[in-house]
Amino acid sequence: MDRLRKYIITNFTVLFFSIFIPLFAIASVIFLIKLATYTSVIQVSVWEMFKLYLFVLPELLFYTLPVTFFVSAALTLHKLSTDNEIVVIFAMGIKPSFILKTLFKPALLLTLLLSFDFFIMFPHATVLSTNFLRYKKSEANFNLSASEFGHNFGDWLLYIGKANPDKTYSNVFLFHKDVKEEMLIGAKKAKVLNKKGVLTLKLNSGQGYGYTDKSLSQMNFDEMSINNVLVTDLRTYLTPVKFWLDPERRSNKIRMFITDVLLSIFPVISLFFIVAISVIHERHQKAHIYLYIFLAILFYYGATIGLQDVISFYTIPVVITLWLSITYMMYKRQVLARF
Numbered sequence: 001m002d003r004l005r006k007y008i009i010t011n012f013t014v015l016f017f018s019i020f021i022p023l024f025a026i027a028s029v030i031f032l033i034k035l036a037t038y039t040s041v042i043q044v045s046v047w048e049m050f051k052l053y054l055f056v057l058p059e060l061l062f063y064t065l066p067v068t069f070f071v072s073a074a075l076t077l078h079k080l081s082t083d084n085e086i087v088v089i090f091a092m093g094i095k096p097s098f099i100l101k102t103l104f105k106p107a108l109l110l111t112l113l114l115s116f117d118f119f120i121m122f123p124h125a126t127v128l129s130t131n132f133l134r135y136k137k138s139e140a141n142f143n144l145s146a147s148e149f150g151h152n153f154g155d156w157l158l159y160i161g162k163a164n165p166d167k168t169y170s171n172v173f174l175f176h177k178d179v180k181e182e183m184l185i186g187a188k189k190a191k192v193l194n195k196k197g198v199l200t201l202k203l204n205s206g207q208g209y210g211y212t213d214k215s216l217s218q219m220n221f222d223e224m225s226i227n228n229v230l231v232t233d234l235r236t237y238l239t240p241v242k243f244w245l246d247p248e249r250r251s252n253k254i255r256m257f258i259t260d261v262l263l264s265i266f267p268v269i270s271l272f273f274i275v276a277i278s279v280i281h282e283r284h285q286k287a288h289i290y291l292y293i294f295l296a297i298l299f300y301y302g303a304t305i306g307l308q309d310v311i312s313f314y315t316i317p318v319v320i321t322l323w324l325s326i327t328y329m330m331y332k333r334q335v336l337a338r339f
Contacts, residue, residue: 004089005102011080012106016072024064031056038133048132055129058121062114066266069110070274071293073103073267077278078289086279096279096335100271107267114267118260123243127236153201153226160190167191172203174226184209187224201226255308258315262304269320270296273327276334 035052038044044052077099080086090096152158153174161171172190176183187206192199203224210217244253277292300323307315 001094001098004094004098008076008080008099008102009106012073012076012103015076015079016068019072019075020064020068023068024060027060027064028053031060051132052129055125055132058117058125062117062122062260062263065110065114066263067297069107069267070270070297073107073271074274074278074289074293077275078280081278081280087281096275096331099275099279103271103274104268107271110267111265114260114264118264119244120240122260123240127243153199156226158201172206174201180212182211184211185224199227254312258308258313259304261316262300262319265320266300269324270300270327272324272331276327276330279335281338 032049032053035049035056038052077086080089089098156174156176159173159175160169161173163169168189168191170189172187174183174185185203185206185208187203189204191202193202203226204222206221206224208219208221208224210219244257246253273292273296277289277296300319303319303322304315307318311318
């Protein structure tokens with residue numbers, strides 16, 4: 001029995017990775033194309049693009065693993081059926097429940113992995129991704145152009161005479177006015193530094209003038225730094241539970257939670273259907289395996305998404321009950337009645 005169980009799992013594993021790798025690669029390309037659209041708004045390096053990809057990796061795995069398991073498990077049993085190995089197994093007195101138990105362990109393991117992914121990893125990655133994009137967008141808003149008026153650096157009005165190829169600026173002037181004093185600073189060279197959200201305008205070789213009603217002051221400097229903090233509305237993240245209970249974007253989180261729960265348990269509650277459509281007698285039955293796989297995924301995903309706006313959280317028990325009832329009836333009629 002252990003050898004038979006290992007034989008089935010080995011066949012399943014080989015087929016699982018042969019389906020998962022190309023499916024994951026295709027999904028990755030689609031997500032990378034989506035991420036590339038951000039470059040029209042913000043500037044990102046290769047490393048930052050890779051970080052964005054890591055942020056969407058939990059979502060990427062979540063939407064590829066359940067489908068991969070379902071398809072590979074069904075095709076594995078179908079291959080054993082077409083090779084008449086399933087008939088031999090049943091002829092030895094082994095019951096169909098043995099196949100269910102064999103697939104139950106990897107299905108349960110995958111369900112636990114998906115549950116951890118959507119409940120813990122996904123909130124953390126979502127907050128990191130959102131904060132990263134918001135920070136980069138606020139950074140992009142600070143875009144200096146030479147020979148243009150209207151730039152601001154904190155409380156200072158800023159004018160740049162020339163932008164150099166080495167990302168420095170020449171002939172820079174800053175003006176600041178308050179109730180008691182007006183200040184004007186001019187520098188031959190300047191550079192903007194960004195250290196963890198704090199912008200520093202580093203000035204070299206310049207002069208500063210201060211004017212009040214009673215005095216006029218002047219200073220010369222070799223180097224001067226003026227700081228300005230980027231204003232970014234960053235999201236705070238404490239625990240996964242607080243993320244899901246947070247009222248921000250409440251309706252989206254409800255739909256996401258319902259979808260993720262049902263997709264997480266999809267491998268476990270689909271075992272009856274997998275056995276029902278793939279365990280056949282080659283001489284007396286036609287499989288239609290690919291049609292069943294397509295219709296099953298279409299029905300399950302369609303019910304998961306379509307019922308959310310109608311019955312909200314009741315979608316979870318309704319879909320589970322309906323799916324298990326239909327698939328067990330098929331399993332009972334297609335498999336138990338014949339084998």
